[in-house]
Amino acid sequence: MRQESTKAAHKVTLIGAALDAILGISKIIVGWASNSHALIADGIHSLSDLLTDAMVMVVTYYGRQKPDKNHPYGHARFETMGTLVLGSLLIAVAGAIFYDSLIRLWQTDNLTVPRWPALVVAAISILGKEWIFHYTMRVAQKIRSDLLVANAWHSRSDALSSIVVLIGISGTMLGIQWLDQIAAMIVGLMVAHIGWKLMSGSIKELVDTALPEEETLDMLRHAESIRCVKAIHSLRTRKMGADVFLDIHIEVNPRISVSEGHQIGVQVSQLIRDHHPEVADITFHIDAENDSDDDLPSLEKLPPLRDDVVGQLQYAWRALPIEFQSSQLVLHYLNNRIDIDLYLANSLPVTLSESILKQCLNDKDWLGQLRVWQRNN
The missing domain is CATH 3.30.70.1350 (Cation efflux protein, cytoplasmic domain)
Known part of the structure; x- marks a missing residue:
């Protein structure tokens, strides 16, 4: 099962990586040729996915290994760490895109108008990334992989950013020349938002946050x-x-x-x-009782265990006509005291009673109830 889920994760990741490479290179080349900084930024975003795709393949391989001596709970935290790294990379890429777009926005003299090929590549990117999002999400849900879910949303962020780029390029071509840079900045913010969501979820898991x-x-x-x-x-x-x-x-x-x-x-x-x-x-x-609000007493104040109980009973009753074995005692530990059920093969001698037996144990602060039963063979 683990091998099958690993193969499924690697297959969808490789397909996504091939799509990222084709789209990323196409966006950068067409963006440069068509004077669209927003499309170039989107292309860098797509190529950054190749790093995360490689990381996903490595992490899913190790994260799906069986538990071993050094990792008795399994290796799933590898996926959590991978998701944390993936989110960090996204935020770093987002910061670079936003900063570069902001600098270009202030340099209004250098703003250029994109050409129509940028629109075509942006539209193709939207279709391609939306398809890989749904494909990856289906596999992620099937093999229950949070890391693949994160990678799927990473692909969805590409599709969303391409929509923003498409709007920005269209606006710039219609005469709103600064809209291309604004679109690139919005892409950066969207990528940062996705990165933060991935990071925050991983951090919560690493500090053992409870389920909803x-x-x-x-x-x-x-x-x-x-x-x-x-x-x-x-x-x-x-x-x-x-x-x-x-x-x-x-x-x-x-x-x-x-x-x-x-x-x-x-x-x-x-x-x-x-x-x-x-x-x-x-x-x-x-x-046996609700001990959730109780502080654990010190070892000296805890009631004795069976061997000590048997020894103390035999010593306290040494002068009495009664014999018993450890197997004839049933001990109930309640409220930091011990209730004792003593099962005898025959009834107590007429000279003995439960009250006499208990009187011999008055100094035992751990004693709760003492009950003597005759066991029918």
Whole structure:
């Protein structure tokens, strides 16, 4: 699947690169011959696409590699970095076009009137770039590549800029001589706008910005629809390329088994994936209580684990006629205390009761409830 998506990305990018080269060279040559600075600027914009096309091919190759030891979450961030670089290049090109056009606008004595071949090339450019935009976007949506989406909009920016150039050339030919330079400046601003959108989206992803609230709430609704889920008290999302990674805390009945709690988590994960196929990985935490607002106590203040509990019980009850093994205890950790269920093969001796057992544990501040049960074999 990864190889197929990489081949599809490379194919559409190569076709786009060939179109960019033909259009870019044609615009510059015809723009120079027809005295249209706006068309020359548009041609430079088209040729700059060759750099981004090359970058897209390299980045999609590495970004679509399988996870490995050094990159356990995959390589999708390569695409994010590539999109960030692509946006930066666009802003740099936009600045150069705008500055050069501004200088020429002030030099009114040197302004020339473009000729009709510039109109023809601008019209051909509009048709060609609009076609490659739709083709690239179809492939991008099929293989779920944000980088290809960015490259598609890069092509759309070429089509839009050519429309502006077409208007500018027409106006200049009608006697508004400064309109060609104004058109070139507008092209620069449009290219800068596209570049900034690409950069801002990549920066948000690199700093692990959450998904839009509407998507997060939809995931939350699906998770809470499972009957055994008491509550969802934490749901965190982040993107890595086209993939979404999810951390979710699921509160369940504290008395159920570990395996049942895990199965509830599996059900929640699968339901979210069914409705959001872009989710690549879900880490779920099964919680017995809502601990989202609690500060984690120091290690010394945490209740003891099983081996310590067994040892403390056996020592506290050493003088009593009771024997038990660790496997006969079920421990429930709630509110930083431990509720103990002790299962015995036979009933307690008449000289013993739960209250006596608990009295021996009065100094254990970690103890919650103590319940003794007779296990029927």
